[in-house]
Amino acid sequence: MHKAFLGFCFLALVVATGCTERLPTDHKLNPLAYEAIPYKGGEQLIFQSDSQQLDTIFITGTTTAMVRGGDPFSINPDRFEHLRIDYTTTRKPSEQGLLYLSGSGETYNLRFEFDAGHSRLLLNYDFYKSEYDTIPSTRLRIMDSLYTDVKTLHTEPYYEDRPERILNFYWSTSSGLLGWDTPTDTWRLITIKK
Template sequence: MKKFKLIYIFSIFILVLLSCGTKLRKDDTKYIPYNGDEILVFQSNQNELDTIFLTGISKFNACYDPLSLLKPVCEGNSLSCKRSDPNYDRYFTDKSLMSISKIKNETFIGFDINLRYSWFYGKAYMNIENFKNLPNSEMKIGDKIFNDVKIIEADNKYIERDNYVKRFYWSVSHGFLGLDQRNRNWRLLKIIN
């Protein structure tokens, strides 16, 4: 009976240990430089305008596996938005501009970047340490200078597509600043709070 009790307690301990998730720290969430209710207005070098409407910051389970018996919870925060379809003249709702997640004691940052006629197909999901190690660049937009800009380059996957984005610019303190295509560049015109 004592062995059965010990095996039972040990099994419960293992189940609890395996089903425990990983929580984001306050230091991790600083990489979302928005409150979640801003409107980002962009202008292209072809004098086109596009808008991203931020709709909030929501929590999600970054380890979600519907077939798993043990349901680990890995905390993630997603910056939700309403934005243009990169292929058609319409808006998508319930999209995410970026996310931060904690999985097995590692923090990851992910970006889902597109504007009208433009889509970043590259690797935009990385360990936060790799993101921090990207060199800071300086970028001038109008009369404003940003000196903490990370330039995320695309791989050559889907390079033949018309909406292919070569790179995008992300300021650690101000967020999404713009992107470059072959014949079109988009830059942040203003943020409306």
């Protein structure tokens, strides 16, 4: 009886030791990801449409959060650092995210979201950094400024029936948001106030 009890205790100890979950690991964002952020916070981006309407985007700063990820069945999943550029607009004053950065190790992901109330980027897609780099850089002249590092993102085709959709979204890797086209309007950055 005593041997059976000791055997049971030993077996319980082995099972308990094998089932204990390791402590979660915090994965920091690749330091190179911070180079993708063209804003410091506090900027006011003033845009004008071809119909002479104005809209202002206020860059309010960045938000960093540790998000659980990895194995969905893990009791203590690893956590990954995510960073978001926050903004509000004159037409939609609630705070939103413009650019999301996530990932760890040698690479990171970029996701663009934009909603100005009258126009909305409908792009449900995360770009790996290497994939984002393959988007051709083009030139865009706005008034007296020439931008040579412009990436153009396009709304996915299955959103064709949405009138507020953005057809083309222009992002400069060094200057940030330069403008967007909708089915009815063309919006361009006319000034940045810091």
